[in-house]
Each structure stands twice: as C-alpha cells, then as structure tokens.
Amino acid sequence: MSRPAAPADAPVLTAERLSVRFGRHIALKDVSLSIPRGRIVSIIGPSGCGKTTLLRCFSRMNELVSGARTRGKVHFAGMDLYGPDIDPVEVRRRIGMVFQKTTPFPKSVFDNIAFGPRASGFTGDLQGLVEEALTDAGLWSEVADELDTPALELSAGQKQRLCIARTLALKPDVLLLDEPTSALDPEATARIESIIRALSPRYTIVIATYNRWQAARLSDMTAFLDRGELLEYGLTETLFTNPREARTESYLTGRTQ
Amino acid sequence: MNRTASRRDSVGAACRAAAIAVVVGFVVLAAYLGVTASQVVDIDFLRRTPSGVAVTAGIGPALAGTLWLLLLTAVLALPIGIGTAIYLEEYAPRTRLTALIESVAANLAGIPSVIYGIVGLALFVRALGMGPTILAGGCTLAVLALPVVIVSSRTAIRRVPEGLRMAAYGLGATRWQVVRNQILPAAGPGILAGCCAAFTRTAGAAAPLLVLGTATFMSFAPQTPAHPLTSLPTQIFVWATRSQEEFAALAAGAALVLLLLLLAMNLVAALVVRGLKGAFR
Numbered sequence: 001m002s003r004p005a006a007p008a009d010a011p012v013l014t015a016e017r018l019s020v021r022f023g024r025h026i027a028l029k030d031v032s033l034s035i036p037r038g039r040i041v042s043i044i045g046p047s048g049c050g051k052t053t054l055l056r057c058f059s060r061m062n063e064l065v066s067g068a069r070t071r072g073k074v075h076f077a078g079m080d081l082y083g084p085d086i087d088p089v090e091v092r093r094r095i096g097m098v099f100q101k102t103t104p105f106p107k108s109v110f111d112n113i114a115f116g117p118r119a120s121g122f123t124g125d126l127q128g129l130v131e132e133a134l135t136d137a138g139l140w141s142e143v144a145d146e147l148d149t150p151a152l153e154l155s156a157g158q159k160q161r162l163c164i165a166r167t168l169a170l171k172p173d174v175l176l177l178d179e180p181t182s183a184l185d186p187e188a189t190a191r192i193e194s195i196i197r198a199l200s201p202r203y204t205i206v207i208a209t210y211n212r213w214q215a216a217r218l219s220d221m222t223a224f225l226d227r228g229e230l231l232e233y234g235l236t237e238t239l240f241t242n243p244r245e246a247r248t249e250s251y252l253t254g255r256t257q
Numbered sequence: 258m259n260r261t262a263s264r265r266d267s268v269g270a271a272c273r274a275a276a277i278a279v280v281v282g283f284v285v286l287a288a289y290l291g292v293t294a295s296q297v298v299d300i301d302f303l304r305r306t307p308s309g310v311a312v313t314a315g316i317g318p319a320l321a322g323t324l325w326l327l328l329l330t331a332v333l334a335l336p337i338g339i340g341t342a343i344y345l346e347e348y349a350p351r352t353r354l355t356a357l358i359e360s361v362a363a364n365l366a367g368i369p370s371v372i373y374g375i376v377g378l379a380l381f382v383r384a385l386g387m388g389p390t391i392l393a394g395g396c397t398l399a400v401l402a403l404p405v406v407i408v409s410s411r412t413a414i415r416r417v418p419e420g421l422r423m424a425a426y427g428l429g430a431t432r433w434q435v436v437r438n439q440i441l442p443a444a445g446p447g448i449l450a451g452c453c454a455a456f457t458r459t460a461g462a463a464a465p466l467l468v469l470g471t472a473t474f475m476s477f478a479p480q481t482p483a484h485p486l487t488s489l490p491t492q493i494f495v496w497a498t499r500s501q502e503e504f505a506a507l508a509a510g511a512a513l514v515l516l517l518l519l520l521a522m523n524l525v526a527a528l529v530v531r532g533l534k535g536a537f538r
Contacts, residue, residue: 064426066351093429103420105439115438116428163424170429 011075012037012174012204013058013095018072020053020062027053029228030072035174038201042215042236043208045225046251051208052100054225055176058206059095060088077173093120096172100179102159104151109134109143112151112162116170129169137165138195157188161195168199175199177207181214193218212252216240224248290516293509302510306476307492311503316511319492321478322391323460323515326488327522329395330402330459337399338406338455339448345407346414347436359411365404370458373401374468382469389470392482397465402455409451413444446530453526457519463490489515 011034020028028050035041043051053062060081062068074081081091093116105112113130122129130147134140139161143149151162160180167175177196181189196205196218209215215222216236223233224245232239232248243249305315341362349355377397387393417440425435441448472485479487489511496508 059427061423061427064423089429089431092427097427099420099423099427101420103418103424105421105424106443115425115430119425119428119430119434119438166424166428 010037011035012077013206014075015054015057016073016075018054018057018070018074020050020057020068020070022065022069023067027228028057031225031228031230033223033230033233035204035206036221037204039220040196040200040205040207040218042219042222043206043225044210044212044215044222044251047210048227049225050228051210051225052178053228055097055178055206055208058174058176059097060091061097063088093170094172095174095176096167096170097176098160098163098167098178098180100182102156102163102183104154104159104162106150106152108148109151109154109162110147113166113169116166120170133165133169136168136195136199137161138191138198139165155188157184157191160184160188160192164192164195173204175203175205177205179209180207182210189214212240224251226251290509290513293506294513296506297510298513303514306478307474307495311501311507314507316489316492316514318472318475318478318487319489319511320514322394322487323489323518325391325479325482326395326398327456327460329392329482330398330456333396333399334402334406334455335452338403338452339410341403341407342410342414342448343436343440346411347432347440362404362407366408369464370401370462371464371468373397374465376400377465378469389472389486390483391479391486393469394466394471394486394488395482397469398459398462401462401465402459405455405458406452409454410444410448413447413451414440416447417443442533446533449526449530449533453523456522460519460522461490461515463488463494466491467494489518 013035015031015033018028018031019026031050031054043054045051056062057070057074058076058081062070070082076091076095079086096116105115107115110130113133114126117126117129131140131144134143139158142158143154151159154162160183164175164177164180180196181192184192193214196207199205207215207219219236221234222236222239224231224239224243224247226247231245232243239248240252243252302315303320304317305313306317307319308314341358345355345359349358374397377393377400381387381393381396382389385393387396421439421443422435425439430438466486466488469486471491472487475485475487479485493508493511493515496504496511499505
C-alpha cells in the first residue's frame with residue numbers, strides 16, 4: 001500500500017443504516033460506513049452486489065430512477081444529505097460522479113468540461129477552469145489545440161479522462177468513480193489509475209470496481225459488498241491479507257467465481 | 258437448403274413486385290393529377306377567388322385559409338404538445354394519473370378526424386362563440402394534431418440515451434438544464450419529424466372543417482383568423498362533388514397545389530432535421 005491510512009481520519013461521508021430498494025428488489029441492506037477525507041476508498045464485490053447503488057446514494061442519483069426508495073442517512077460535512085431542505089442538485093455539485101458508461105455530450109471538448117460550471121452559474125475564468133480540469137485529468141496535452149473538436153471523436157481512454165475532467169471542473173469535495181476502467185485496455189487503465197493516485201489526497205475518492213486488483217493497487221481502504229450487504233470494511237492491506245469473513249476470502253481468492 | 262433458398266427468392270420477388278406496384282401507382286396518380294391540373298393551374302389560379310364560372314375560378318381564399326390554419330395549428334399545437342411530452346417524460350412522477358394521460362394521448366391519435374370536427378363544432382364554434390371562423394378551424398386542427406405531436410415527441414425524447422441524462426444530472430444540472438441542453442438538442446430532429454407528420458395530417462383534413470361549416474364561396478382571401486373558414490381540402494371537396502367536367506379540373510389543380518405545399522413543407526423540415534443532426538454531431 002502506497003500510503004498508510006489511519007482509520008481515525010475525520011470522515012467526510014458517513015452512511016448510516018442505508019437501505020435502497022428498486023420496486024421489490026432490495027439493492028442495499030443496512031449499510032453503514034465512513035469515508036475518511038482525502039483517501040481513496042474502493043467498493044468491491046461481485047456484480048449486482050450494490051456497489052453502484054451505494055456510490056449513487058452519495059450523490060443522490062438513485063432517486064432519478066423510478067421506483068427507487070432510499071432509507072437511512074448519509075452525513076456529508078455535518079449535514080444530512082437526505083434531509084428535507086437539501087437540494088439534490090447542490091449535492092451533485094459538491095459530490096461529483098463519473099459513471100461506468102462513458103458518455104461525452106455530443107458537443108465540443110470545451111463545452112463538455114464547461115457544462116457543469118455553466119449549469120451552476122460559474123462566472124469566473126472558464127477558460128482557466130477548463131484547462132485546469134483537463135490538466136488534472138491528464139488530457140490537456142492531448143487536446144490543448146483542439147478544444148473545439150467534438151468529444152465523440154476522442155478515443156475510449158480519452159473519453160473516460162474527459163468525463164473525469166468534466167466532474168473535476170465542478171471542484172467537488174468528493175469524487176465518485178463507478179467502474180472507471182471497465183471498458184479500457186490495460187494501457188489506458190494504467191493511465192487512469194495514475195491519474196486517480198495523483199488526484200488523491202486533494203480529493204476524497206470512492207471507486208466502485210469489480211477488479212479487486214485495482215482496489216488493491218489504488219485504495220487506502222476497501223469495502224466488500226455481497227448481495228447488498230456490507231460484509232467487511234477496513235484498511236485495504238488488512239482486508240486483502242487477513243480477511244475476517246470467509247466470503248470475503250473466497251471472493252478475493254476467486255474460489256467461488 | 259435449395260428449398261429455403263428458392264422460397265427466399267420467391268419472397269424477394271413478391272416484395273419487388275409490391276414495391277414496383279406502389280411506384281407505378283404513385284406515378285400514374287401524379288401524372289393524372291398533373292395532366293388534369295395543367296389545364297387550370299397558373300399564377301392567376303392561385304390568386305383568383307372561387308366562381309360559378311369555372312374559367313374564372315381560383316383558390317386564393319382557400320390557399321390563404323390553409324396557410325392561416327397551418328400557422329394557427331403550429332402556434333397552438335407545438336408548444337402544448339411538446340410541453341406535454343417533456344412533462345410526461347421528464348417531470349411527471351409515474352402515477353396512475355400520468356399513465357392515464359399517456360394512454361388517452363395515444364388513443365386520441367387513432368380517432369377519426371371527423372370526430373374532432375364534431376368536438377370543434379360544439380366547443381369552439383358554439384360554446385366559445387367563435388362561429389365557423391378560421392380561428393375555430395385552427396383550434397380544431399390543433400386538437401387533431403396534438404396527440405400525434407405528443408406521442409411522436411415522447412418517442413423522440415425516450416430515444417435520448419439514458420447515459421446523457423444521468424451524466425448531466427451527475428454534473429449538478431437542474432431538470433430544466435438537462436431538458437434544454439441535452440434532451441431537446443438530442444430529440445430535436447425526431448420531434449420535428451413527428452410534428453411534420455402531424456401537420457401533413459391536419460393540412461389535408463377536410464372532414465373536421467366541413468363539420469364546422471366552411472364557406473363554400475368567398476370573394477376575398479381571409480385576412481385575419483376571424484374571417485369565415487375556408488381551406489384547400491374543403492375547396493377540393495366542393496369542386497369535386499360538382500358534376501361538370503371543368504370543376505373536376507379545378508379540384509385537381511387545387512389538389513396539386515396542396516400536395517406541392519405539403520411536399521415543400523416536408524422538404525424544409527427534412528433539411529432542418531439534417532442541419533440539426535449535423536450541428537449535433
């Protein structure tokens with residue numbers, strides 16, 4: 001592990017007995033966990049275990065799906081994200097999410113990055129903000145001269161970095177990454193991973209990944225979800241070398257896969 | 258193996274024959290219309306008013322009436338129809354009420370247009386006191402166009418990839434920002450194409466206007482929507498039901514003008530759609 005994480009770090013996000021159901025399907029059951037500030041936290045588990053649902057809870061995205069019901073609490077910087085006077089739009093501006101499927105807007109590279117700031121009424125130096133976001137996402141040197149090109153013409157790896165840059169332009173406190181490399185080749189994956197490392201600890205980063213080795217490579221802490229339940233959560237090193245639960249161990253060793 | 262291959266051949270031959278029949282039918286129809294209409298259609302034909310003497314008759318008032326009707330339909334049906342579609346797709350919670358609105362809209366699209374005429378007669382002409390005017394006709398045609406506009410706009414909006422929506426919401430966009438910046442540009446071509454189909458349907462509708470009560474003879478072109486109702490389809494109907502040969506030619510002439518008008522409208526829409534798609538890429 002690159003950096004030892006102290007679990008005593010001040011939590012920036014705390015889920016308290018969080019349950020989510022879509023119609024009759026229970027996607028998340030009574031999950032409680034804290035995300036320490038400035039760390040990288042991975043959520044791993046078999047497909048359908050609720051990784052994405054948990055991630056989406058943190059930015060109040062689940063409620064956009066019809067039939068979704070969320071119970072429990074999420075605390076963010078001292079407030080209850082699901083409180084009655086919290087505007088989900090404001091939440092999404094402070095807790096940025098990058099989705100599994102890369103979907104650049106059918107606009108220019110510049111307009112893609114500028115979308116979030118413009119939506120929130122940003123009035124400062126947009127040019128500078130776009131450059132900064134693209135630099136942080138490791139894309140600036142490749143697109144500096146072609147900010148007007150349609151984003152759809154970028155390569156798959158570039159599109160993913162564009163989506164990360166688009167979220168960084170919001171200057172969020174937390175970055176949620178849902179399977180950031182699932183559609184990429186090893187080289188592009190390595191690229192994204194080094195970018196994620198560079199972004200920490202400026203951002204608190206939560207990654208949902210089916211790739212346990214990615215979790216091991218990147219994260220300070222790892223949570224293991226299975227069938228909507230949080231089975232184990234702790235320092236990545238501990239979880240990988242000395243898992244408490246038998247199911248965690250069998251998942252990590254690939255015995256039941 | 259051979260049998261399936263030969264069966265595929267015979268199906269292909271049947272399809273080809275059907276396609277040729279359609280093309281031949283269309284060409285014969287267009288040729289007949291063109292030849293018959295050529296006796297009467299010229300610039301003056303577009304200006305003159307109807308007359309009991311066929312040689313001096315024209316479609317001035319009817320053409321102006323149809324243009325008025327198209328304008329009114331567009332002004333009334335587009336904002337309401339597209340607005341309803343956006344509301345149903347993007348804003349409305351999935352409740353029984355919205356499900357009801359949805360199924361009503363879908364079913365209304367299939368009701369014969371003459372029924373709309375009866376509703377228009379009761380509502381616009383009588384209850385609202387508009388009388389048999391262009392305004393009443395425009396309102397009736399707008400109601401006729403509305404379900405088609407709603408259903409086709411919804412289909413276009415639904416085709417916008419869910420990922421685009423979610424990405425925009427994820428970046429802190431409000432509902433309206435998502436609609437304005439992502440949904441409408443992406444669904445625009447589809448919405449426009451659907452609206453065009455709705456307009457073609459209404460512009461050619463004679464039945465509902467006949468029910469409202471159209472002027473069969475007007476000596477002036479309508480200047481405002483308060484003028485008596487007249488239109489190309491109803492003028493065609495009036496001429497086509499007269500027994501004299503020369504009025505049949507007038508009907509064909511008016512039909513040709515109506516066809517060309519709709520063709521031009523669709524062409525413009527197709528160009529706009531292409532332009533929008535180009536800008537969107």
